[in-house]
Amino acid sequence: MKRAGAGGLLIAVPLALALFGPLFVPEEQARGAPFVPLGPLGTDFVGRDTWHQVLAGGRTVVLVALLATALSYVVGVPYGVVAATARPRLVDEVLMRPLDVLLAVPSLLVLILVAAVAGPGLGVLVGITALVNFPDVARLSRAAALEVAGRPALEAMRMQGESWWRTSVVYTGRSMARTLAADLGVRLTGALYLVASAGFLGVGVPPDAADWAVMVDRNRGGLFLQPWAVVVPALLIVALSVGVNLVFDRALREVRA
Incomplete structure (x- = not known):
């Protein structure tokens, strides 16, 4: 406690x-020495x-990190679940191989390149941070979903004609909850440091911003x-x-x- x-x-x-x-x-802040x-x-x-x-x-660092982390999970978790449960398995390969390319590029390089193309702005910073975290979240979700997909209980649900929503979203999602919760703290910390690094580099925020x-x-x-x-x-x-x-x-x- x-x-x-x-x-x-x-x-x-x-x-x-x-x-x-x-x-x-x-609103008006005086300046001195x-x-x-x-x-x-x-x-x-x-x-x-x-x-x-x-x-x-604090608003930029904290809120951008929170929004970016939430966005990476909103997109990454369904992406990983679909890759793990899709039939045929070729869908898994098509979905996951592009993520390997993203993971091979350093996050700071992605941050600088995308910001240079898209221009400054907090929305851009949220999007870039979510994009950097998305491949890791998707791969973790896929790995957790694959472990669940092989369980006899899930096979029995499919044989009984349960819908994809019940098997892949409700049952699989509930089984993945602890794994995702364990990752969430680390993911949010990484987002905080990435947003802070963006501030150091002057990406997304003015150089004299509060x-x-x-x-x-x-x-x-x-x-x-x-x-x-x-x-x-x-x-x-x-x-x-x-x-x-x-x-x-x-x-x-x-x-x-």
């Missing part, structure tokens, strides 16, 4: 800042109040003058990633018990 409580607290702080922090940021100890956390690389940037900067990842990158030049502009957003990203995995680990332990 302590582990789950710690994980919930680690999630709650950055999530609350991402959702409600922008409500407490003034960069990297000076004014305000609770000093100023950033262009002289803005770092505390205001922290309040406003964004935790951008803050870490742009303020690192003043790390020894005013460290909070780097340390605080970095800790918030790490806290969310660690918290998600702690919560999912605890939930899986309780289900197994």
Whole structure:
């Protein structure tokens, strides 16, 4: 329980800042000297109040990662189930071989190439992150569905004339739930780091945006003058990633018990 409580607290702080922090940021932000100890956390690389940037900067990282992870599962899980249960088996080969090509390309390269073609924008960033995660989700779903597809119970359901929906979606989906839940924490963490990497590279967000990842990158030049502009957003990203995995680990332990 302590582990789950710690994980919930680690999630709650950055999530609350991402959702409600922008409500407490003034529309017009004054600029002063960069990297000076004014305000609770000093100023950033262009002289803005770092505390205001922290309040406003979580929405991109957190919400884009959540939306991208959800999208990758919405598309990837049915894709993998169809590949595993389709007849004839040639359909499986046709569906899965293109994913091997996607997996062979480094995720950051995909991020840069697609962003260069599609242009900036949070929608593009969500799409790219979902695209990078989609092959892994589909392959995991296929592997889990193949294990279920060989069970005698499923063969009996088919012989009794049960519909594809009942066999491949209801029964198979329920049997895959724990495997997908175990993967979800890791997948969300990967999405968080990919979105943060996009911020470091200036992909999808302006170079001076109020964004935790951008803050870490742009303020690192003043790390020894005013460290909070780097340390605080970095800790918030790490806290969310660690918290998600702690919560999912605890939930899986309780289900197994």
